[in-house]
Amino acid sequence: MMMKKEKSHTNKPQPRWADLGLTNEQLIKMYRDMLAIRRFEERAAQEYGKGKIGGFCHLYIGQEATGVGAIAALRDDDFIYTAYRDHGQALARGMSMKECMAELFGKATGCSKGMGGSMHFYDISKGFMGGWGIVGGHPPLAAGTAFATKYQGRDSVTVCFLGEAATNQGVFHETLNMAELWKLPVIFICENNGYGMGTAISRAMAGENLYDKAAGYLMNRGAVNGMDVIEMYREMKKAIHLARTEFKPTFLEARTYRYRGHSMSDPGQYRTKEEIEEYKKRDPVETFPKELIQWGILTEADIEKMDEDIRAEVQEAVEFADASPQPPLEQLYEYVYV
Amino acid sequence: MMMKKEKSHTNKPQPRWADLGLTNEQLIKMYRDMLAIRRFEERAAQEYGKGKIGGFCHLYIGQEATGVGAIAALRDDDFIYTAYRDHGQALARGMSMKECMAELFGKATGCSKGMGGSMHFYDISKGFMGGWGIVGGHPPLAAGTAFATKYQGRDSVTVCFLGEAATNQGVFHETLNMAELWKLPVIFICENNGYGMGTAISRAMAGENLYDKAAGYLMNRGAVNGMDVIEMYREMKKAIHLARTEFKPTFLEARTYRYRGHSMSDPGQYRTKEEIEEYKKRDPVETFPKELIQWGILTEADIEKMDEDIRAEVQEAVEFADASPQPPLEQLYEYVYV
Amino acid sequence: MAILQIREAINQAIAEEMERDPGVFIMGEEVAQYNGAYKVTQGLWKRFGDKRVIDTPITEAGFAGIGIGAALAGIGVRPIVEMMTWNFAILAFDQIINHAAKARYMSGGQFKVPIVFRGPNGPAHMLSAQHSQALESMMAHVPGLIVMTPSTPYDAKGMLKTAIRDDNPVIFMESELMYGIKGEVPEEEYLIPIGKGDIKREGTDVTIIAWTKMVAVALKAAAELEKEGINAEVIDPRTLRPLDEDMIINSVKKTNRVVIVEDSWPFASVGTEIAFRIHTKAFDYLDAPVEKINSADVPMPYAENLENESIPSPGKVIAAVKKVLYR
Amino acid sequence: MAILQIREAINQAIAEEMERDPGVFIMGEEVAQYNGAYKVTQGLWKRFGDKRVIDTPITEAGFAGIGIGAALAGIGVRPIVEMMTWNFAILAFDQIINHAAKARYMSGGQFKVPIVFRGPNGPAHMLSAQHSQALESMMAHVPGLIVMTPSTPYDAKGMLKTAIRDDNPVIFMESELMYGIKGEVPEEEYLIPIGKGDIKREGTDVTIIAWTKMVAVALKAAAELEKEGINAEVIDPRTLRPLDEDMIINSVKKTNRVVIVEDSWPFASVGTEIAFRIHTKAFDYLDAPVEKINSADVPMPYAENLENESIPSPGKVIAAVKKVLYR
Numbered sequence A, B: 001m002m003m004k005k006e007k008s009h010t011n012k013p014q015p016r017w018a019d020l021g022l023t024n025e026q027l028i029k030m031y032r033d034m035l036a037i038r039r040f041e042e043r044a045a046q047e048y049g050k051g052k053i054g055g056f057c058h059l060y061i062g063q064e065a066t067g068v069g070a071i072a073a074l075r076d077d078d079f080i081y082t083a084y085r086d087h088g089q090a091l092a093r094g095m096s097m098k099e100c101m102a103e104l105f106g107k108a109t110g111c112s113k114g115m116g117g118s119m120h121f122y123d124i125s126k127g128f129m130g131g132w133g134i135v136g137g138h139p140p141l142a143a144g145t146a147f148a149t150k151y152q153g154r155d156s157v158t159v160c161f162l163g164e165a166a167t168n169q170g171v172f173h174e175t176l177n178m179a180e181l182w183k184l185p186v187i188f189i190c191e192n193n194g195y196g197m198g199t200a201i202s203r204a205m206a207g208e209n210l211y212d213k214a215a216g217y218l219m220n221r222g223a224v225n226g227m228d229v230i231e232m233y234r235e236m237k238k239a240i241h242l243a244r245t246e247f248k249p250t251f252l253e254a255r256t257y258r259y260r261g262h263s264m265s266d267p268g269q270y271r272t273k274e275e276i277e278e279y280k281k282r283d284p285v286e287t288f289p290k291e292l293i294q295w296g297i298l299t300e301a302d303i304e305k306m307d308e309d310i311r312a313e314v315q316e317a318v319e320f321a322d323a324s325p326q327p328p329l330e331q332l333y334e335y336v337y338v
Numbered sequence C, D: 001m002a003i004l005q006i007r008e009a010i011n012q013a014i015a016e017e018m019e020r021d022p023g024v025f026i027m028g029e030e031v032a033q034y035n036g037a038y039k040v041t042q043g044l045w046k047r048f049g050d051k052r053v054i055d056t057p058i059t060e061a062g063f064a065g066i067g068i069g070a071a072l073a074g075i076g077v078r079p080i081v082e083m084m085t086w087n088f089a090i091l092a093f094d095q096i097i098n099h100a101a102k103a104r105y106m107s108g109g110q111f112k113v114p115i116v117f118r119g120p121n122g123p124a125h126m127l128s129a130q131h132s133q134a135l136e137s138m139m140a141h142v143p144g145l146i147v148m149t150p151s152t153p154y155d156a157k158g159m160l161k162t163a164i165r166d167d168n169p170v171i172f173m174e175s176e177l178m179y180g181i182k183g184e185v186p187e188e189e190y191l192i193p194i195g196k197g198d199i200k201r202e203g204t205d206v207t208i209i210a211w212t213k214m215v216a217v218a219l220k221a222a223a224e225l226e227k228e229g230i231n232a233e234v235i236d237p238r239t240l241r242p243l244d245e246d247m248i249i250n251s252v253k254k255t256n257r258v259v260i261v262e263d264s265w266p267f268a269s270v271g272t273e274i275a276f277r278i279h280t281k282a283f284d285y286l287d288a289p290v291e292k293i294n295s296a297d298v299p300m301p302y303a304e305n306l307e308n309e310s311i312p313s314p315g316k317v318i319a320a321v322k323k324v325l326y327r
């Protein structure tokens, strides 16, 4: 719906996020973060094509609202775990494009000093705990970090992003059980993008609703539109409140979509053009700014400027990564043990 | 309820199993099997005390109705998997006391030639597939055997007994998912005896109902009184029908109890005398024969005779086991490979 | 003879055995509709359908166990379980080590376990620590398992056909980087027995022992050494458990010098085992202690220069050969 | 000095470290209210309560991962994860190998991983194949892990205290059959460094290398050999990764003859690694190839006579010693 803002004193129409107490700065940052992730990864794809980036490279493009909306709701002393599709969440958490691009390039200046690559971004000073490559392997780690903060009397929460296919792994169920049994302040955000590699969820999972995997444990659970940064933020706020104040864990299914293949090497022929186009109509990077304009929070001009700034930032990051040195050979034997 | 059988032609009272089409022979066999298991294991406990039996020895005493009722509902071409608490199900499946006692004694004449011991009984000619010691490790094997029979166009079903604590193991969830997703003719009988070693179920499992672990997969599920051989048989018949005719798996929670410790080495101090007495009041080996007498299927005298015969059979089995030779030393290197 | 890639040779082996025996099926992640993460199962789903070419959920322990249980049924079902890579098979180690490897023994010989676990093993290129592990030493440590590691299209096809027909659990380890390697494969059927090694290059001055990817590294080194007048013999055990000890010892008796090349970690590796057997069973024939080249004893780094520094190379092999030759 | 059982020494180490550092906690199956399946954690739950002595569901992978994640948090939490036995830890190998052992490396040194995985390892008595595995060789194969295997109450206490304070993942392997073994333990605090072996018996004629249960077997054999005038040195590496190579090589230089005793399977074992290092680094000092005694290369049988036939015994060690002495 389109409408002009009016100066009347009669109760005027409110934006749908009015109840969330978000400042314009916060709203703008959410959009900027999504756009930054989009641009960063578009460029990463190009650099991968040029052979500047090696190994596996999984793009987040299409899922930006999930990570940005969720992470915007966190505090600095909260923790984040994710899988190998980790660029978006790292940037949303405030890691610099430079250290991230440098990591993709396998350089000493990377966020993991070139030891991890695309799948293994880390900045534990920001509570960004990675960046893990074994499907379903990191949820227990996240529950463990939640265990530790509770143990130490802190009120931090730990967020664990995982794909829908990862929920079939047994250890995830072991983790759900202990998280609920021991009341751990952990929030599992299952990014349901419909596919695990080339396998549609319906071919890999019995049952109706993904979030009902938490039903047997009577864990707080639900689904949210992961293409909507505001809805993500709203649901996360609720889950965070439960975790922070009552140590109640949550399983949140975020319904989202990745526009690209599973990784750079996947042509993604298992999906129809139509399906992809359907989702692109709801692209948060396209739709959210329209709302911000509509409510007078941003102008077209602001947005163009923002995009230019971001592209410049990406360019700088690439130049930085290019210019950075490879890790010294001695580093091969460092970091195995403390 | 107590009542005399009458010779009237007016619709006379029916035993509660009237609808099951069980012959008296079958009913008597159910009781005899339960009694035989009880006596076999009482003696096994004595022999363990004498040092004739080594390693771990987990008694089934108290849970006889679960195994006997379930197995009585099977066909000869069906398959059975269980864990280390396997004596009862082996005997119920028709394995001889001699080969079972000999296995406990570690003799060449044992059902596993002395290679397995108490935890690893096998007679694959009877579809008794063991006898496994890793908690939660055998359910996928059972699903695999169900997969194989379906693959080969057979209408056999595979039954998998497992403890309630085993349902916390992740691989069990992976198995539930695939069993439902692929429609495998497997029936999981979870013998909920309330404890995993010294841990009460409520201390190890989040949630309300054990069988709701199958809820997320929309698998056929429910609970049954595992202390009642008739109810076990009844519920199994339903599950078997679904598996045999529609390849639908079932998760059946059998509520039962073990009177002894977890294994011979466990004094079981984590349970109150009262709790144990409560269950013993419902002891199937005590209550079921009363019903059979009441309906004129057995007399007190029949029962005494039966007990004598069984005790004699147990005695023979012990003598057989004692007299049997240990495995030849060359056997150490046999059976590693085909 | 046809020239095939290793991926095609493996594909042929699977297809031929599926044709030959309706009890043979393959299951794993993306093996069916996606034609395999590395296209090894290309076309099999189209050809054999849903029943025999099965995409699984990402549950390595679960579908490994289902495969084992299908084999245990003893009704003619012979599963081939593809592990997308062996790094992920670690999740299934309980099923493989505690169940597949022990079922026959614990049952006093009642069970047969006709199953093959196959997939790529070892470092590929810049996949970093969780995706670059060579795990053959852990598998070969376990009695009850057979471990096969082909290095050519010819070997891959003949060995896999044997593995599929065998009644024991076979660990069949391939390599991402080798799938594209080409070689001659006969049209007619042939089988390569378990436990039979192969001399990849005859030589007299030094024995270089290698398997899978490392065979190519060894042959490159041998070609270089040739120029310097050093005539290296390159032997490939092909099966790591059971080992073709005779082939190894005979070669050592001829050359009196040995270099072992493997891309696994060095500590308690298959190469260590081979060296031990040579040191104990050919002690008097050795003119120098056995040299062993491994990947560095570290988790694999991502950075290209560090990975190259870590893995075995012809240069490192040449240096080791010169060391055992005291050159 | 107090005379303690190994179980008591381990219990003391845990209790003292929990007293010393409120960040230390222990979790595992039956460790709390049941006081441990083997009573190693006797009294800890009463003393430290639910918060720090935690009974877990039977989910080895899950609670191993929770322990790792607690350690990764970097906020002073130091988990001790008890595995009821190492056979069951195989279910947690993905967490241990793919996560605990790699977190620090993949993060470019950002993570520390202060966690101890401990529990009994190796055959006990008539527990058959799934409950009798000695898995130290698989763990020691993996860079990023430290592997410690104590053989006396004194060592167990000093080593475990060090392990708990260390910032790396430590695999701490005990033995059911050893928990009751008694020995002197000082009242005052002491620590035994990682990677430091110990000479359990000085000798001159032959070096017998053993750890955990096998040290007692080696000492029995040495006592017998004494009577025949053979003076055996018995050394215990105590830490298997990293190995105390100096102690081993120095002993070999003195005795020139070596027998290794381990109750794991023989193929690519820690003993194989030790033999390899001796053969390569002390080649010229050896008067005979190294002899190695292992459990038989089979899954463990139940029958008592077969199990005894399988495992190492003083008699087998004596025979091996005579072989390397050419007696």
Ligand SMILES: Cc1ncc(C[n+]2csc(CCOP(=O)(O)OP(=O)(O)O)c2C)c(N)n1
Pocket: A085, A133, A134, A135, A136, A162, A163, A164, A165, A166, A167, A191, A193, A195, A196, A197, A262, C029, C058, C060, C084, C088, C091
């Ligand atoms: C244990 C394990 N098995 C298989 C793989 C290979 N793999 C990497 S990502 C992936 C698909 C995961 O899908 P999902 O969990 O839905 O996450 P998404 O990629 O869609 O974000 C697979 C099979 C792996 N990395 N780890």
Ligand SMILES: Cc1ncc(C[n+]2csc(CCOP(=O)(O)OP(=O)(O)O)c2C)c(N)n1
Pocket: B085, B133, B134, B135, B136, B162, B163, B164, B165, B166, B167, B191, B193, B195, B196, B197, B262, D029, D058, D060, D084, D088, D091
């Ligand atoms: C993977 C694994 N972890 C731990 C054990 C040790 N253990 C054997 S039985 C048991 C309790 C299992 O309880 P439940 O599943 O309820 O079966 P029950 O003994 O009550 O029949 C435990 C912890 C094991 N055998 N395997």
Ligand SMILES: [Mg+2]
Pocket: A163, A164, A165, A191, A192, A193, A194, A195, A196, A197
């Ligand atoms: Mg997905």
Ligand SMILES: [Mg+2]
Pocket: B163, B164, B165, B191, B192, B193, B194, B195, B196, B197
């Ligand atoms: Mg129980």
